[in-house]
Every structure is written in C-alpha cells, then in structure tokens.
Amino acid sequence: MSGGFTKVLVKSEVPEGTLKLAQLGGKRVVVANVGGNFFVMGEVCTHMGGPLSRGRLNGFVITCPWHGSRFDARTGAVVGGPAVRPEPSYEVKVVRT
Numbered sequence: 001m002s003g004g005f006t007k008v009l010v011k012s013e014v015p016e017g018t019l020k021l022a023q024l025g026g027k028r029v030v031v032a033n034v035g036g037n038f039f040v041m042g043e044v045c046t047h048m049g050g051p052l053s054r055g056r057l058n059g060f061v062i063t064c065p066w067h068g069s070r071f072d073a074r075t076g077a078v079v080g081g082p083a084v085r086p087e088p089s090y091e092v093k094v095v096r097t
C-alpha cells in the first residue's frame with residue numbers, strides 16, 4: 001500500500017481488451033483494460049453473484065456471463081439488467097517501475 005493505494009496486479013497481466021480477477025483488501029475485484037486505460041470495480045455481480053471477470057468486455061461495458069447484466073467499467077453503474085444495484089468502483093493509479 002502506498003499513498004492510500006493497494007497494488008492489485010502488474011499491468012502486463014491484463015492485456016488490452018481483457019478482464020482479470022484480482023483481490024483488493026480481501027474483496028474480489030475485476031480489472032479491465034480498455035485501450036490501455038485501467039478500471040477496477042467489484043467482481044461479484046450484484047444480481048446473483050456471477051463472476052464478472054469471466055464476462056465479456058465491450059468498450060467500457062462488462063457483461064456478466066450468467067444472465068447478461070451490463071456494467072460500466074468506469075463507474076460500476078448498471079447499464080443493463082437484470083442487475084439493479086451498481087458495483088463498487090475504485091480509483092486506479094498506474095505506477096511505472
């Protein structure tokens with residue numbers, strides 16, 4: 001942890017256009033790489049617990065593999081049901097080493 005941030009992954013573990021499961025403070029989160037920009041939100045679908053890291057990433061939208069709820073990777077907001085509650089969203093900082 002540095003300056004309020006916690007390391008979750010190394011950049012190369014999340015190629016552009018993909019999703020990756022990570023742990024953040026004991027919680028499952030999904031890291032999305034959209035055009036080289038990284039976004040982090042909750043990984044457990046707020047509908048019935050589907051694994052969002054195994055879903056599809058289309059632009060900024062992550063689609064749950066179980067029933068197709070869609071979330072905005074930038075904010076965690078629901079953009080398509082059946083989920084109605086947003087995912088928690090986390091600020092991201094990329095550190096070059």
Ligand code: FES
Binds near residue numbers: 050064066069081083
């Ligand atoms: S568990 Fe994700 S849409 Fe149902």
